[in-house]
Amino acid sequence: MAEPEVSALRYRRIRALLEREGWKASRKFVQRIRRLEGLGVKGKGPRRRRQGISTACPIRAGKLNEVWSWDFVHDRTENGAPLKMLTLIDEYSRQCLRIEVDRKLRSGNWSSHPNWPTGNVSLVGF
DSSP states (O other), X not given: OOOOOGGGOOHHHXXXXXXXXXXXXXXXXXXXXXXXXXXXXXXXXXOOOOOSOOSXXXXXXXXXXXOEEEEEEEEEOTTSOEEEEEEEEETTTOOEEEEEEESSXXXXXXXXXXXXXXXXXXXXXX
């Protein structure tokens, strides 16, 4: 098996090769020599951008009940118990249509839930 190029070796491998040849070298010594010689491992490259076309186009609300947004909100009670809320908001009026509150909200299909608003509904008053 051919040995890789020295610049590609990490400090543990270099130290093992040195010990195999009879050299006594500490971990910090090998790390310092690698750093002085500029043999450090290169950092991560730039983050990859998401590829492909989005299936949803952002829509600006022009009238009541045209665009809704929903979000999960997590909080804790005074005694530290988890509290989860699923909110449904009308984008045009910025009013809340529905809030589901529970200790354990699962990410199910909320659009088919019997109490979940469908179609053009009037705002629910609180």
